[in-house]
Structure formats: structure tokens, C-alpha cells
Amino acid sequence: MRKEPSTPSTGSPYLNRELSWLEFNQRVLDEALNPSVPLLERVKFFCITHSNLDEFFEVRVAGLKQQVESEVVERGPDGLTSSETLRVVTRRVRQLVEDAYRCWRERLVPELARSGIRFHEPEELGPEDREWLERYYQEKVHPVLTPLAVDPSHPFPQVLNKSLNLIARLKVLKGAETKRRLAIVQVPRGLPRLVRLPREDGRQDYVFLGHLIGSRLDALFPGVELEGWSVFRVTRNSELYIDEEDVANLLKAVEAELHNRRKGGAVRLEVDDDCPEETRRELLTTLGLGSEDLYVINGPLNPTRLMSIGEGDHSPELRDPPFLAPEVASLKGREDLFVAIRERDHLMHHPYESFETVIRFLEQAAGDPKVLAIKQTLYRTGGDPRIVGALMRAVKTGKQVTAVVELKARFDEANNIRWARALEEAGVHVVYGLVGYKIHCKMTLVVRADEDRIRRYVHLGTGNYNPATARLYTDLSLLTARPELGEDATSLFNLLTGVCQFQGTRRLMVAPFQMHDRVIELIDREARHAHDGLPCRIIAKMNSLVDTDVIDALYRASRAGVKIDLIVRGICCLRPGVEEMSENIRVRSVVDRFLEHSRVWYFENSARPEVFVGSADWMPRNFFKRIEVVFPVEDGVLRERIVVEILERQLADDMKARMLQSDGSYVLVPAKKTGRGRRCQREFMELAKGNGEGRARPGRGPGKMQVVVRPSA
Numbered sequence: 001m002r003k004e005p006s007t008p009s010t011g012s013p014y015l016n017r018e019l020s021w022l023e024f025n026q027r028v029l030d031e032a033l034n035p036s037v038p039l040l041e042r043v044k045f046f047c048i049t050h051s052n053l054d055e056f057f058e059v060r061v062a063g064l065k066q067q068v069e070s071e072v073v074e075r076g077p078d079g080l081t082s083s084e085t086l087r088v089v090t091r092r093v094r095q096l097v098e099d100a101y102r103c104w105r106e107r108l109v110p111e112l113a114r115s116g117i118r119f120h121e122p123e124e125l126g127p128e129d130r131e132w133l134e135r136y137y138q139e140k141v142h143p144v145l146t147p148l149a150v151d152p153s154h155p156f157p158q159v160l161n162k163s164l165n166l167i168a169r170l171k172v173l174k175g176a177e178t179k180r181r182l183a184i185v186q187v188p189r190g191l192p193r194l195v196r197l198p199r200e201d202g203r204q205d206y207v208f209l210g211h212l213i214g215s216r217l218d219a220l221f222p223g224v225e226l227e228g229w230s231v232f233r234v235t236r237n238s239e240l241y242i243d244e245e246d247v248a249n250l251l252k253a254v255e256a257e258l259h260n261r262r263k264g265g266a267v268r269l270e271v272d273d274d275c276p277e278e279t280r281r282e283l284l285t286t287l288g289l290g291s292e293d294l295y296v297i298n299g300p301l302n303p304t305r306l307m308s309i310g311e312g313d314h315s316p317e318l319r320d321p322p323f324l325a326p327e328v329a330s331l332k333g334r335e336d337l338f339v340a341i342r343e344r345d346h347l348m349h350h351p352y353e354s355f356e357t358v359i360r361f362l363e364q365a366a367g368d369p370k371v372l373a374i375k376q377t378l379y380r381t382g383g384d385p386r387i388v389g390a391l392m393r394a395v396k397t398g399k400q401v402t403a404v405v406e407l408k409a410r411f412d413e414a415n416n417i418r419w420a421r422a423l424e425e426a427g428v429h430v431v432y433g434l435v436g437y438k439i440h441c442k443m444t445l446v447v448r449a450d451e452d453r454i455r456r457y458v459h460l461g462t463g464n465y466n467p468a469t470a471r472l473y474t475d476l477s478l479l480t481a482r483p484e485l486g487e488d489a490t491s492l493f494n495l496l497t498g499v500c501q502f503q504g505t506r507r508l509m510v511a512p513f514q515m516h517d518r519v520i521e522l523i524d525r526e527a528r529h530a531h532d533g534l535p536c537r538i539i540a541k542m543n544s545l546v547d548t549d550v551i552d553a554l555y556r557a558s559r560a561g562v563k564i565d566l567i568v569r570g571i572c573c574l575r576p577g578v579e580e581m582s583e584n585i586r587v588r589s590v591v592d593r594f595l596e597h598s599r600v601w602y603f604e605n606s607a608r609p610e611v612f613v614g615s616a617d618w619m620p621r622n623f624f625k626r627i628e629v630v631f632p633v634e635d636g637v638l639r640e641r642i643v644v645e646i647l648e649r650q651l652a653d654d655m656k657a658r659m660l661q662s663d664g665s666y667v668l669v670p671a672k673k674t675g676r677g678r679r680c681q682r683e684f685m686e687l688a689k690g691n692g693e694g695r696a697r698p699g700r701g702p703g704k705m706q707v708v709v710r711p712s713a
Contacts, residue, residue, distance in 0.1 A: 012079035013581060014573045015664045017546055018060055018089045023666055024570040025052045026096060027591045027658060033103050039111055040310045040318040046108060049100050051304045054162060054235060057268045062237035065267055077548050090292055101299040115318060117204040117309055122215040129197055133207065136195060137216055147220045150182040156286045157184050161236040161264065164210055164302050167279060168217055171225040183221065187213060193305035204309065208300060230275035232283060233301045237264035273298045320593055323685050325354040337361050338448060341457055346479045347638040349646065350463060351594060352688040355470035358477060359386050361459060365446045366394035373400040373447040375493045377439055381419050382466035388419050392426035402429040404496050406439040431497045434627065439496065441615050441629035445489045456486025460631045462598040462615055473597040476613050478631065485631065511616055511628035522603050523553040527560035529606050537604040539647050541567040543597065545574055546619040558584040567650050569596040575662045587660035590653055592681045602643055611639045645687065655679040
């Protein structure tokens with residue numbers, strides 16, 4: 001296991017961004033290694049580790065390589081140049097990959113086998129299984145295979161990004177002369193990567209599709225001798241390069257660039273460990289890569305496809321217990337959501353409280369004859385048609401409907417293009433926001449002619465309008481009819497859809513116009529309170545903390561005596577616990593069943609606490625390159641709920657939380673000597689079901705609040 005510090009000591013007050021991200025992926029892998037996690041959930045974490053690494057290479061490593069090739073020689077905030085970062089990143093990735101595949105071979109595979117889930121080589125099977133595999137191969141696999149020769153008349157084929165391929169080594173007899181050739185066979189993407197053998201006793205026996213093809217590869221090359229074959233995989237630069245200022249049709253430009261993504265420059269080559277040295281060198285040369293870009297794998301390439309072993313309803317004992325999220329208590333039994341929202345604000349904590357309430361809000365708005373207009377931002381919509389379906393139905397009933405669709409949501413571009421076209425065909429006004437900015441805010445505005453006046457109803461959140469991820473990601477969302485928030489939402493939608501300048505907002509904090517300065521002002525205000533001996537504290541939860549100006553403000557606040565707790569899921573470039581710089585700052589990360597995704601900021605403000613919730617991390621891209629919205633929670637009961645029920649529980653977690661050290665490494669939070677361990681996500685589920693500790697007594701600050709036990713419903 002790893003012994004060296006995660007980040008090289010450069011004397012910089014900031015940790016390296018790329019290495020910090022890799023430490024997050026280590027925490028994901030730690031869940032795959034954790035024997036207390038159910039086995040199929042451990043397999044899931046193993047798969048997520050590799051899916052994360054794919055994206056890391058496609059975006060971050062690709063960017064580092066471009067900087068090196070462009071001879072960028074300046075140092076980053078962490079004190080490292082691009083080439084130095086690339087070297088330490090490569091070393092750390094190799095360690096991570098080695099640990100992950102050792103986990104697969106030595107822990108997961110044996111435990112899966114003991115549970116009746118096994119993986120076989122085709123030649124190891126009995127006659128009946130081999131006969132069944134032969135039929136399967138001939139009927140479903142062989143017809144879609146295309147062998148591609150590599151010789152003077154056939155150049156090396158364009159190997160698609162992240163596709164699984166076989167490289168065959170052939171001996172061809174030309175007269176009296178024997179020549180060695182190579183050929184490529186792509187494993188079909190449309191077929192299951194794991195072939196499940198027929199069993200009547202419930203056992204799951206699998207053969208890897210690549211190995212099945214390899215075992216019959218000689219039949220694809222009749223008349224030549226097959227010397228051997230190996231599996232390989234190429235990862236390519238997947239960033240989109242679009243100059244929006246020079247693009248007449250953004251949708252078509254993004255669509256065209258998506259085709260280029262699959263053929264971008266290679267950044268990584270993975271080969272199985274039996275691939276001969278000569279073949280490895282030839283692949284590297286052809287792809288324009290060096291030996292530092294080669295990863296020799298003792299295990300399945302592209303293990304993300306192993307997720308399929310968890311499909312179906314088998315083996316409940318190998319999974320997390322099922323959890324069915326209830327509707328938020330404040331809206332249970334309320335058929336007319338508009339009446340309920342007029343009465344008070346409603347806060348939802350997903351996935352512990354059902355996202356179906358948000359869908360119901362949209363569907364009710366679409367069918368309500370009193371609703372005049374619906375406006376919504378869409379960043380990652382997923383495959384559930386109910387969100388866009390509601391917008392389409394609203395058009396049919398005569399409502400004015402506008403959708404601000406972000407076409408450049410990374411790796412969801414094709415999906416968003418499809419939905420954008422469908423919305424346009426249905427009559428929805430589809431716009432793509434402001435040139436140069438991603439539309440990352442999560443916001444819906446419903447304009448309704450109520451009995452007394454026209455009123456604006458707003459949904460604001462930290463997560464996407466995606467019912468699938470809403471069951472897997474932890475997010476907060478608010479339903480409100482507060483006039484100030486409605487006016488701000490109206491102004492922001494006018495900015496996104498029209499031609500106007502940002503005119504400021506009354507309640508919403510909006511990037512890139514004001515958020516960066518406002519966050520620093522709020523942090524500095526806590527520092528002033530500390531100087532004056534007034535109550536002060538900061539708790540901030542987010543996905544990533546990178547912006548050096550904000551980090552510097554946190555350091556100033558720490559030196560002033562402000563106690564700061566940061567709950568940062570992924571990247572954190574702040575060094576905590578450094579004397580005379582950050583000794584009052586603690587940073588923790590929670591990795592558990594659900595992906596932590598909400599962004600929440602608490603400022604004690606001299607016993608007049610303020611809580612903000614929204615879509616933005618504390619990163620330069622969120623502050624300056626995206627349209628982000630953060631909103632204040634103005635209802636005192638809801639504000640108290642966020643602090644006590646959510647933030648304080650996360651700060652008490654001693655089972656799934658890890659603490660960041662000043663060298664960039666993470667250690668498990670020490671378990672309490674007495675009593676049952678605290679696991680915040682488990683407590684959130686119990687609380688949602690009415691079985692956990694209940695609401696806080698109002699009027700107390702963080703760390704001083706009393707929790708009252710409320711009996712089950």
C-alpha cells in the first residue's frame with residue numbers, strides 16, 4: 001500500500017489538484033476493499049474507480065499533455081509545472097491501478113466465487129458449455145465482427161475511444177517467404193461484455209466476450225497461422241473544442257465535435273499482461289505514445305462493464321438493503337402543490353426524500369390551466385422522459401414554455417442534443433444560454449394566475465433534473481413562492497434567453513457576476529467577527545475546493561480564530577491543520593452508498609446565521625466560466641433543519657468519513673470509544689422513514705443545538 005505523501009512537498013500553501021482528485025478515487029476504491037460493504041456494492045465501487053480513471057485520463061491527463069507539448073513552463077499554485085505534475089500523477093495512478101486490480105484478483109473474485117458468481121476461460125469449460133458457447137458465438141457474435149488487417153495496403157485502423165479490441169499476431173505464407181502481420185478486431189460495443197452461461201440452479205457463470213472472441217479468432221483468418229492474440233484499449237482526449245464566438249449553430253457544432261471526440265489524440269494504452277513486448281512497442285509507436293503511457297493489466301480491461309453482474313433481483317444478501325424514499329413530510333397528502341407552496345417554503349433532501357415531488361410539481365404545472373409560463377434549465381436530463389414530457393405537454397395546452405439546455409454538459413452532450421431537438425419539435429422555445437458559459441444552475445420558474453394575482457413559483461436545487469441520478473446523488477432542493485426569489489429567477493431567465501446585461505439580484509447569488517466576491521466577503525465577515533470577539537463559524541459542504549482566492553480567505557479567517565469545517569467530497573487544494581495558517585480548519589470527505597453532491601454554506605454571522613444552498617463548487621470554473629445560482633434559505637425552520645439534521649450529522653460521521661491531512665493524504669475519522677458509530681447516510685434514511693432522531697430545537701447555533709427524539713410516525 002501507499003507509504004509516501006500524496007502530494008510532493010513544494011512549500012506551497014496549496015495541494016495539487018490532480019493528486020487530490022486521485023485521493024478521492026482512492027477513497028472510492030477503499031469502499032471496494034471494505035469487507036463491511038456488501039459484496040456486489042464493493043464490485044460497484046471497483047467499477048466506479050475505473051470509470052472515474054477513464055474520465056481523468058480523457059480530460060485531466062489529456063490537458064496536462066497538451067500543456068507539456070505546448071511547452072508551458074509556468075508553475076501552478078501548488079508549485080509544480082505541468083511536466084512535474086504529469087510525472088507524479090502517472091506514478092500515483094500506477095499505484096492506484098495496481099491496488100485496484102489486486103483487490104479484484106485477491107478479494108472480489110474469490111468472494112464472488114464463494115457466492116456462486118464465477119468467471120471462466122472458454123477452454124476450461126465442459127462439453128455442454130462449450131457447445132452452448134459455440135452456438136452463441138455463431139449466432140450473435142461472429143456476424144458482427146470485422147477483422148482489420150494491418151499491412152502496407154491496410155493502415156492501422158482508427159481505434160475508437162475506450163473500445164475493447166483484440167490484436168492478432170499472424171504468420172502469412174507468401175510463396176516461400178513467411179511474413180508476420182497484425183490484425184485488429186474490435187469487440188462489439190452493442191453486445192454484453194459478459195456472456196452468462198445457462199444455469200438452472202441460480203449460479204452465475206460468465207465468460208468474457210473478448211476471451212470468447214479470442215478463443216475462436218483463428219476462424220476469422222483462414223489460410224494464415226494465428227500465433228497469438230491480446231486485448232488492448234485506448235483512451236483518447238475527449239475535451240470538446242468549440243469557439244462559440246465563431247459558431248453560427250451551436251447545436252450542430254457540438255454534434256460535429258462529438259464525432260471527433262471518439263477519434264481524439266491517444267493519452268493512454270492498456271494491454272493485458274500476456275501481450276508480448278514487441279506488440280506493446282508497435283501499439284505505442286502507432287498511437288504516438290511513450291512507455292509512460294502504457295498500463296499492463298492483470299485483470300479485465302474496462303471493468304466498468306462488470307456492473308452487469310448486479311443486474312436483476314438476485315442475491316439481496318450481497319446488496320445494500322433497498323430504500324424507498326418517502327415524500328417530504330410537509331407535502332404528504334397535499335394534492336394542490338401550489339396552495340402548499342404559497343403557505344410556506346418546502347425543502348427536500350434527496351434521495352432520502354423523493355424526487356417524485358419535483359416531477360409532480362412540473363406535471364401539475366403543465367396541466368394547470370392557470371399556469372401561464374414555465375421556464376427551466378436543463379443540464380443533465382438523463383433518459384427519463386417525464387421532465388421534458390411535462391414541458392411538451394405544457395406547450396399543447398397553450399403555455400409559454402422555455403428550456404435553457406446546456407449542450408456542453410460533459411459526456412451528456414449527445415443526450416442533451418436529442419432532447420433539445422425533441423423539445424423544439426414540440427414547440428418549446430429552446431435556447432443554449434450565454435456564449436462562453438456553461439449553464440450549470442438548477443432552476444424552474446412557473447408563472448401562474450392565482451385568484452388574487454399573478455404569482456411566481458420557483459424550484460431551486462443543487463442537483464440535475466434527472467430522476468435516475470436523484471436516487472443515487474445527495475442533493476437539496478427548495479420549492480418557494482417568495483416574491484424576491486421569483487423576481488430574481490425572472491431576471492436571470494431573461495438574461496439567459498434575451499439580449500441584456502446582468503442587472504443584479506435581490507436574493508440569489510449568481511456566477512460569474514457576483515458570486516466569487518460575495519463568497520470572499522462572507523468569509524472575511526466571519527474573520528471580522530472573530531477579531532471583535534463575536535460568535536463566528538463556517539461550515540461549507542461542496543464537491544471541490546480549488547479557487548486560491550477563496551482558500552486564502554479561509555486561511556485569513558482561520559488565523560483570525562474562526563472555526564471552519566469543510567465537507568469536501570472530491571478535490572481539495574486547501575492544506576488544513578498547518579500552524580499559523582490553517583490550524584482552525586478541518587476538512588473531511590464522506591464516501592458512502594450515495595454520491596455526496598449537495599453544496600451548502602453556513603456562516604454563523606454573530607449569532608444571526610445565514611445558510612446558502614446551490615449549484616456551485618468553490619472552483620474557478622464555477623465562479624467564472626459557468627452560470628451558477630446559490631440561494632439563501634430564509635425560512636428559519638428549514639435553515640435549522642439543514643444545520644442540525646444534515647451538516648452536524650455529516651460532521652459526526654465516524655464510519656464513512658475521512659479527514660484530510662496537511663500532506664494531502666486522508667485518514668479515517670477515529671471511531672468513538674463508546675457507543676455505536678455514526679454513519680450519516682444511514683441516519684438520513686432512518687430519519688426520512690421516521691425511525692431516527694428528529695427535529696432540532698430552534699434558536700441554537702451549530703455544535704450547541706439539542707436534538708429531540710421524535711417517536712416513529
